[in-house]
Amino acid sequence: MRIAVLGVGLIGGSIGHAARARIEGAEVAGWDPDPELLARAVELGAIDRAAASVPDAVQGAELVFCAAPVGALPALAAEALAAAGPDTAVTDVGSVKHEALAALAGDSRFIGGHPLAGAETSGVENSRADLFEGARWYLTPTAGTAGVLYDRVQRTVAALGARPQAIDAAAHDRLMATVSHLPHVLANVLVEQASEALASDSARLPEVGPSFRDAARVAGSNPGIWADIYTGNGEAIAGEVEAVAARLRAVAELIRAGDRDAVASWQSAAAERRRELLEGELAGGPLHELRLRVPNRPGIVAEIALALGRASVNIEDMALYPAADMSTGAVSLYVAGDAEAERAATLIRGLGHDVSRVER
Amino acid sequence: MRIAVLGVGLIGGSIGHAARARIEGAEVAGWDPDPELLARAVELGAIDRAAASVPDAVQGAELVFCAAPVGALPALAAEALAAAGPDTAVTDVGSVKHEALAALAGDSRFIGGHPLAGAETSGVENSRADLFEGARWYLTPTAGTAGVLYDRVQRTVAALGARPQAIDAAAHDRLMATVSHLPHVLANVLVEQASEALASDSARLPEVGPSFRDAARVAGSNPGIWADIYTGNGEAIAGEVEAVAARLRAVAELIRAGDRDAVASWQSAAAERRRELLEGELAGGPLHELRLRVPNRPGIVAEIALALGRASVNIEDMALYPAADMSTGAVSLYVAGDAEAERAATLIRGLGHDVSRVER
Numbered sequence: 001m002r003i004a005v006l007g008v009g010l011i012g013g014s015i016g017h018a019a020r021a022r023i024e025g026a027e028v029a030g031w032d033p034d035p036e037l038l039a040r041a042v043e044l045g046a047i048d049r050a051a052a053s054v055p056d057a058v059q060g061a062e063l064v065f066c067a068a069p070v071g072a073l074p075a076l077a078a079e080a081l082a083a084a085g086p087d088t089a090v091t092d093v094g095s096v097k098h099e100a101l102a103a104l105a106g107d108s109r110f111i112g113g114h115p116l117a118g119a120e121t122s123g124v125e126n127s128r129a130d131l132f133e134g135a136r137w138y139l140t141p142t143a144g145t146a147g148v149l150y151d152r153v154q155r156t157v158a159a160l161g162a163r164p165q166a167i168d169a170a171a172h173d174r175l176m177a178t179v180s181h182l183p184h185v186l187a188n189v190l191v192e193q194a195s196e197a198l199a200s201d202s203a204r205l206p207e208v209g210p211s212f213r214d215a216a217r218v219a220g221s222n223p224g225i226w227a228d229i230y231t232g233n234g235e236a237i238a239g240e241v242e243a244v245a246a247r248l249r250a251v252a253e254l255i256r257a258g259d260r261d262a263v264a265s266w267q268s269a270a271a272e273r274r275r276e277l278l279e280g281e282l283a284g285g286p287l288h289e290l291r292l293r294v295p296n297r298p299g300i301v302a303e304i305a306l307a308l309g310r311a312s313v314n315i316e317d318m319a320l321y322p323a324a325d326m327s328t329g330a331v332s333l334y335v336a337g338d339a340e341a342e343r344a345a346t347l348i349r350g351l352g353h354d355v356s357r358v359e360r
Numbered sequence: 361m362r363i364a365v366l367g368v369g370l371i372g373g374s375i376g377h378a379a380r381a382r383i384e385g386a387e388v389a390g391w392d393p394d395p396e397l398l399a400r401a402v403e404l405g406a407i408d409r410a411a412a413s414v415p416d417a418v419q420g421a422e423l424v425f426c427a428a429p430v431g432a433l434p435a436l437a438a439e440a441l442a443a444a445g446p447d448t449a450v451t452d453v454g455s456v457k458h459e460a461l462a463a464l465a466g467d468s469r470f471i472g473g474h475p476l477a478g479a480e481t482s483g484v485e486n487s488r489a490d491l492f493e494g495a496r497w498y499l500t501p502t503a504g505t506a507g508v509l510y511d512r513v514q515r516t517v518a519a520l521g522a523r524p525q526a527i528d529a530a531a532h533d534r535l536m537a538t539v540s541h542l543p544h545v546l547a548n549v550l551v552e553q554a555s556e557a558l559a560s561d562s563a564r565l566p567e568v569g570p571s572f573r574d575a576a577r578v579a580g581s582n583p584g585i586w587a588d589i590y591t592g593n594g595e596a597i598a599g600e601v602e603a604v605a606a607r608l609r610a611v612a613e614l615i616r617a618g619d620r621d622a623v624a625s626w627q628s629a630a631a632e633r634r635r636e637l638l639e640g641e642l643a644g645g646p647l648h649e650l651r652l653r654v655p656n657r658p659g660i661v662a663e664i665a666l667a668l669g670r671a672s673v674n675i676e677d678m679a680l681y682p683a684a685d686m687s688t689g690a691v692s693l694y695v696a697g698d699a700e701a702e703r704a705a706t707l708i709r710g711l712g713h714d715v716s717r718v719e720r
Contacts, residue, residue: 071620126714178557183575186546188630189607193600195633197538213677214574215543216638220631227624230615238612240553245608247549252598252605255590260431264587270548271580273555278576301675302666309662317573318661318678354486 001026001156004061006054006076008032008041011093011115012067013127016046018160021129031057041124055083063156065113066092070100071228077104084109089149095176096233097140098169105142105169111153112140112169114176115162130161137162140169170236177236181229185241187219214319287316288341289358290333292348301331307351308333313344332358361386361516364421366414366436368392368401371453371475372427373487376406378520381489391417401484415443423516425473426452431588434460441467449509455536456593457500458529465502465529471513472500472529474536475522490521497522500529530596537596541589545601547579574679647676648701649718650693652708661691667711668693673704692718 003019005012008030019026030047031054032038038050051057058064058080066077073094080090081104091113094100104110117135137157141150157164167175194212230237254266278287294300301318308315317334335341341357348355363379365372368390379386390407391414392398398410411417418424418440426437433454440450441464451473454460464470477495497517501510517524527535554572590597614626638647654660661678668675677694695701701717708715 122716126716174557178554179572182553183550183571185608185611186550186575187571187634188627189604189611190543190546191630191633191637192607193542193604194538194637197534197600198637211543211547211578212539213638214577215546216634217574217679218571219634220627220629223624223627223631226627227620230623230627231618231620234615234618238616240557241608241612241615244549244553245605245612247552248545248601248605248608251545251549252601255594255601256598258591258594260587260591263590264583267548267580267583267586267590269580270551271583273551274547274576274579277551277554277558278573300669301678302662302664302669304662305665306662309660315661319577356482356486 001063002061003028003156004051004057004064004080005030005047005067006032006057006064006080007067008037008046008124008127009067010122010124010127010131011117012065013041013044013046013124014117014129014131015065015067015093015160016041017044017127017129018132019156020045020048022161023156023159029057029061037124041127044124044127046124046127054079058083058088060085061088063152064088064090066090066094069225069228070094070096070232074100074103077101077110081107081110087149089146089152091139091153094232095180096173096229096236097138098173098233099235100232101169106144108144108146109149111145111150112172113153113157114138114140114172115157117162132157132160132162135162137164138167138172139164140172141166142169173233173236174240177233177240181233181237182240182244184218184221184226185230185237186244187216191216191219286336286338288335288338290335290341290345290348290355291358292331292333292353292355294329294331294353300329303351304331304333304348304353307347308335308344311343311347313340313347361423362421363388363516364411364417364424364440365390365407365427366392366417366424366440367427368397368406368484368487369427370482370484370487370491371477372425373401373404373406373484374477374489374491375425375427375453375520376401377404377487377489378492379516380405380408382521383516383519389417389421397484401487404484404487406484406487414439418443418448420445421448423512424448424450426450426454429585429588430454430456430460430592434463437461437464437470441470444469447509449506449513451499451513454592455540456533456589456596457498458533458593459595460592461529466504468504468506469509471505471510472532473513473517474498474500474532475517477522492517492520492522495522497524498527498532499524500532501526502529533593533596534600537593537600541593541597542600542604544578544581544586545590545597546604547576551576551579646696646698648695648698650695650701650705650708650715651718652691652693652713652715654689654691654713660689663711664691664693664708664713667707668695668704671703671707673700673707 005016016028019028028047029049029051030041031051041047042050064080068076073092077092090109091111093113095114097112101112115132115135115137117132154164315333316336319332335344345355365376376388379388388407389409389411390401391411401407402410424440428436433452437452450469451471453473453475455474457472461472475492475495475497477492514524675693676696679692695704705715
């Protein structure tokens with residue numbers, strides 16, 4: 001199978017690696033606007049050959065992956081379609097689909113794609129054959145998509161190790177707007193609000209607890225990437241943002257009304273929704289949060305994690321928070337399963353730390 | 361010095377422990393509505409004697425700490441003031457001050473208080489003499505507060521190890537509304553929005569990344585405690601929530617307008633604000649985020665943390681996120697200082713893991 005990869009960063013490089021490792025007879029031509037990256041991709045074995053241009057890469061390919069940054073994808077995909085023959089499928093890997101690629105959706109050879117993988121690293125140096133192992137890979141065919149080409153993309157993505165799933169492009173973008181883009185907007189707005197509130201009261205930020213840190217963690221993430229995402233998925237994100245604004249106005253009314261029982265019900269409902277949303281993912285039963293206080297010195301997290309590791313208790317998630325004077329820190333450990341959480345608490349107590357189960 | 365502690369949970373018990381350990385000649389009378397807890401506080405050495413009633417505890421005390429849950433504080437403090445003599449100072453430890461305690465603010469003997477400590481554990485079993493070491497302890501005197509009594513409270517709080525700071529009660533509540541209560545409201549609203557968005561598109565929550573997990577972590581936290589906080593600090597929280605709603609509407613417009621440069625500037629400004637807000641706290645220089653991907657098996661976090669610990673690199677904050685198929689996980693490590701971050705990256709690479717610096 002002849003595959004072209006346009007853009008050989010983490011995702012494009014990993015598509016090349018995975019295709020070469022997992023698909024018999026795969027032959028991967030790569031192209032990148034940066035000739036050094038392209039040469040490096042050949043050196044690393046991510047691609048079989050470096051193409052001189054987009055048409056050179058696409059020439060004779062059965063499947064073309066466009067793996068550029070979101071802002072550059074529409075033009076790149078259009079160039080690939082112009083150079084590709086009638087039996088070539090063209091797909092992309094961008095995190096927004098509907099608006100940005102609307103102009104291409106009429107071409108029966110184009111099928112939008114979005115693998116949920118790789119956010120934690122970047123660059124061809126980190127590319128590898130197992131990047132997509134078990135990862136969801138959304139595909140956004142339309143009524144006009146050629147069935148045989150969709151089938152080819154879908155099979156290839158599965159062969160790369162991913163789990164393909166067809167989804168309407170607009171629904172995909174709403175989903176991403178909600179679960180990925182909206183948290184970033186909320187983080188930005190929270191730090192804006194805190195900045196101005198503190199300035200107007202001449203207050204210093206107090207030694208903030210976990211809730212503020214967690215909520216502000218992604219504020220202002222890579223402005224170049226995020227400007228592309230916010231503008232590329234503008235309608236869906238703006239819609240989600242407005243919906244949240246409306247919810248917040250309703251919450252302000254609820255809180256002002258001062259009915260303690262109504263407020264407690266609202267809080268309980270949020271707990272229930274959080275459980276439904278997040279715990280479905282985890283194997284091993286309901287998630288428990290264990291909190292402990294430890295000296296804030298290098299190595300202490302290791303001792304605890306190692307003790308749990310020896311007992312085969314896996315830590316699903318963790319958060320560390322230094323205390324006011326930096327001499328101690330609070331640690332929240334999230335462990336799946338009732339018995340595992342109990343075992344973890346016992347082990348931690350055995351190390352001489354106080355630990356408590358957080359009621360949610 | 362004769363001290364009364366009304367309510368002997370984590371905070372009240374720790375006040376008793378700290379006073380007995382750190383203040384020469386301190387004599388601590390304790391009272392609690394739960395006689396078993398009260399007996400346990402005596403056993404643990406948190407208090408010198410168990411009082412039979414609020415008046416019995418307050419009798420002859422120079423300083424009374426009211427350490428009940430937020431919802432029960434106004435009535436408890438009023439009872440203490442009724443039983444106390446004219447030279448007795450009465451303070452509390454509630455996380456909201458202005459509205460809830462407005463009725464007491466006219467009494468020259470009452471000074472509101474709020475130590476920022478203890479959120480990570482609860483119960484008298486976890487109480488200890490160093491709970492307040494280095495912690496901010498807000499005090500909210502008014503124009504009518506007796507100077508000699510304020511001085512007594514302030515000195516005692518400092519003697520317990522804390523760093524007292526006077527703040528206007530309303531400003532305190534706005535500050536807490538912004539940095540502590542608002543993140544909880546946003547988490548709740550985000551899970552509501554995600555729940556309904558997913559239901560309306562018949563979508564499953566995709567394998568969500570760090571941003572959603574972080575943003576949703578405190579959604580639905582202990583409904584009893586939070587219903588007290590939301591209603592006790594209703595005006596300030598509702599004001600913050602409405603301000604954020606207004607900001608979100610402006611963000612929706614900004615995003616809809618589609619001016620990529622304007623959106624990128626907004627994102628950069630958020631990054632700058634986040635840095636100003638959060639990095640001031642950290643010793644050792646600017647915070648760096650290192651991301652790596654590791655097998656999702658017990659013990660792996662320990663190996664990394666231990667290697668960093670051996671090299672005396674401290675991990676300021678950490679987040680773990682299992683990947684789609686649970687076979688690998690992404691880890692974000694936050695390290696303060698340029699040189700430390702570089703050293704950490706080198707060490708982690710030496711363990712055979714790919715690591716990348718996240719650009720903010």
